[in-house]
Amino acid sequence: MTTQMEREAPPVDDQASRPSRKPVRIAVRAADPITLTGLTCTLMGRPQLQVDSTSQAADVDVLVYAADAVTATTAAGLRRAAGEFGVPIVLVTGEFDSSQLLSVTECQVVAILHRNVATAARLQETILSAADGGAALPSKLLGELLRQVQTLQQDVLTPRGLNSSGLTPREIDVVRLIADGCDTEEIGNRLCYSERTVKNIIYTMTNRLRMRNRPHLVAYAVRSGVI
Structure with a gap:
């Protein structure tokens, strides 16, 4: 069943306290051109980020992927993107089918943001965290992921x-x-x-x-x- 992701998110760190760093190179992908343009424009003005809509895989540190809803089709797109770029993925979406959770995390998705809380500042903070090896999942999704991993271990891996x-x-x-x-x-x-x-x-x-x-x-x- 498709459920709306929780809209709560942890507070954004104070960027003033963050030491000077090399800009994180990002690529942006979206399910439709309007979302792609809007998201690219939002991120292009952010400090510490380097956005290039024509970025090649070798030139990217983090991929930002946007979709209205996470379905089997979206998961397939994420798998292709993961294969192309091989970098951490920040997923921005409006609705999430929890049955796809394990699939998307296997596609190198390390952070999921509901589009209603995906402000420019929060996106930047999440991208910087992903570049540093961090992850960010809403608490409800994190609990569901742990449950699915446990089920996989008990029902599939351990018997084999x-x-x-x-x-x-x-x-x-x-x-x-x-x-x-x-x-x-x-x-x-x-x-x-x-x-x-x-x-x-x-x-x-x-x-x-x-x-x-x-x-x-x-x-x-x-x-x-x-x-």
């Missing part, structure tokens, strides 16, 4: 012997040894596996997680916090 990284304990042991520089033979000797078993474990991981190679697999494990 997986954790939130999508790796089994045996796979984690192998990845840790890869990260230590061990080759297939050394991994097998340390874990008492045959080389064929080690190769099968690595193939299963890379295929399931769509990793390109062993370094990519190690990088994924590091980002997931398992090594």
Whole structure:
């Protein structure tokens, strides 16, 4: 069911106390051209932000994405944007379908603002926080996200012997040894596996997680916090 997001938000920090910093480079995307133009104009005059409507992925620190409502279609757009830019996303919306919450957070959305509270000052503060690795979700959505993650863990991951990284304990042991520089033979000797078993474990991981190679697999494990 689609519900309107809560309109409460934490107070904006005093910008005067914020130390001088390099401008955060942002790109703006929206579901329609009118919203795109309005949002771009709103942000272009803000200090500490550098807005370029033609920004390329390599030149962007944060992406601001606006949509009237968050639906399956919006989630698909966010996935494309996440794949294109690979940076934190600040989502501005009027309505939110809570069933899409886990999907959008998987698309690197780190902050969600209701459009009624998305003033220029609050947008800037949220963007700066996202650039620094912060996140901002309304309390009701945060509680719902935690509930959905718990359900995913209990109903999907745990029965398959997986954790939130999508790796089994045996796979984690192998990845840790890869990260230590061990080759297939050394991994097998340390874990008492045959080389064929080690190769099968690595193939299963890379295929399931769509990793390109062993370094990519190690990088994924590091980002997931398992090594």
